Amino acid sequence: MLMTINALLPVILVIAAGYLVARTGIITGDQWHGVERLTYFVLFPAILFKTIALVDFSTMPTLSMGATLLAAIFTMAALMLALRPVFLNVWGITGPRFTSIFQGVLRWNGFIALAVAAEFIGSDGVALVAVAMVFMIPILNVICVLVLSRYAGGEAPTTAKILRDLYTNPFILSILAGLAVNLSGLPIPSILQSTLTILGSAALPVGIVCVGAGLDLGALRRPGPALMSGTLIRLLGMPLLATGFAMIFGVTGPALAATVIAASVPSAGSAYVLARQMGGDAKLMAEILTLQTVAAMATIPLMLYLLV
Template identity: 25%
Template sequence: MLHILTHDILPVFSMLALGFLLGRLGKINREEAAAVNRVAFLVLQPALILPLIARVDFGAFQLGALGVYALCQAGTFLLALMVARKVFGREPVEAWLLAMATVFVNSLLYIWPISFLIYGEAAALPITAIVAWDSAVSFAFFIITTDLMSNRGASAAQSLRRVGSNPVLGAILLGAAVNLAGLAVPEPVLTAMHFAGAGAAPLTLFALGVILSGQRIVPDGTVIGISAIKLLVFPALVFTALQVVPLPGTWAQMFVLNAAGPSGAMAFALAMLHGVRTDAIAPVIIWTSVLSLISLAALA
């Protein structure tokens, strides 16, 4: 457990911690970090996502397990949304993103590299399946719905143009089309995307750390409640639900490991992109990132 924590989990977490430290020391300011976050979100993440979706072997996935995981996501999301709105009185878009933070784990930028360090590519296939699901379906869903909720006064044509021009969503759709058509991505293109995509995780985590350093981190009721749903309710629900689905190898263990991971940076990135308040979303990401260190090491 200690070896996994020090050799596999903390090195990935260190980029967020470094950003937080440099932000607190005033070496990097919020505006600089926001610009880095925007570049990582709109340029580097598409380069990371497209080859993943284009080359993944969907036939190797345990679709029953993915279906159960998706149902657990839906149930947890609805619970968190109701709690954020009815119990803590948060505005609709903020409540939507807080609920997203309970089910959209930092799989692509955090759990995926950790699982590869620990188990290697073959053993990490379950995490790859979740990353593909969250990238192709969950993330696309939240990109579209958050955009529509944040621009209620826009016409249907304006909304369609804005959503259609999102490069992350474009990368997801293009990758899926290439995969389903059985096409091969040219090697020079793959090389360029791998070169660019390698910077997506560290830059996003670093920028997030800088931005979070300027936030109030003392948890209030909203932060405690949403973090508890993320770290306790969601993994417990996934663990319980998967007991009725027979799975080979490490599939069940990896699904629970992923569910126990910290809240994804994407909820924060979408909040920044659409001007949604982040005084609750940011601490949720901080506390779930810190508190999940021990649980991830134990589950791994």
């Protein structure tokens, strides 16, 4: 347990540093927006492309890991939809609030997952999380859009827009480009490798600083059933479910650790954007994201200790 905490402590401290930087005003307003865009469109794509282009897939259980994560996603989505009447009748949680819980449970923060995997597993951890992204990002976008369209009453994006969002997603594009280079056997020039290494080395710390900057601890003064359920099911239920499917599909070792990490990290900041766009409860979504991020500092080490 102590070894797990020691591996994750640097990530926790960098998140705390981001929170302090934002609260002291060293970086403010639109400046954070620029840093986030740099991270999203340049730094993380660099590390994902290089990792996928150079990884030896023959040593990784790609298909079994993908099957594990997809099975966990579909099962949890079905469970959440089945619990929808309970949320409404017991706690009076309406459609828009339900969609924020749904997104909070299903989505995952790739920034944190990559950083945790790098610390806990090493370089192979980054590659394994990149594999998880290939399977998870497209299907999660589609599922969450459909649920928001059904229960939040907002205008759903057209199929063309959903597809455009997927094929213009810099994470997906960089992974697919790296996969193409990997399968082609073409070497990456040493100058390009060095450039990607420099960019990629900034991706994890800058991305995690941005996560800390987005925390709003003042939103957690009155945690209710919607906030607590969206947090507990994500941070405890999802990793347990994913581990169960990992046992079924024979996922072990570093791949199991990467699977647990992907299932244990907080939800993604993009959930807040989608909630605002489609009529979900954006305020609740922000509260869920904050509480999950804070609580995950304790639950991720616990899940890794118990399940890996």
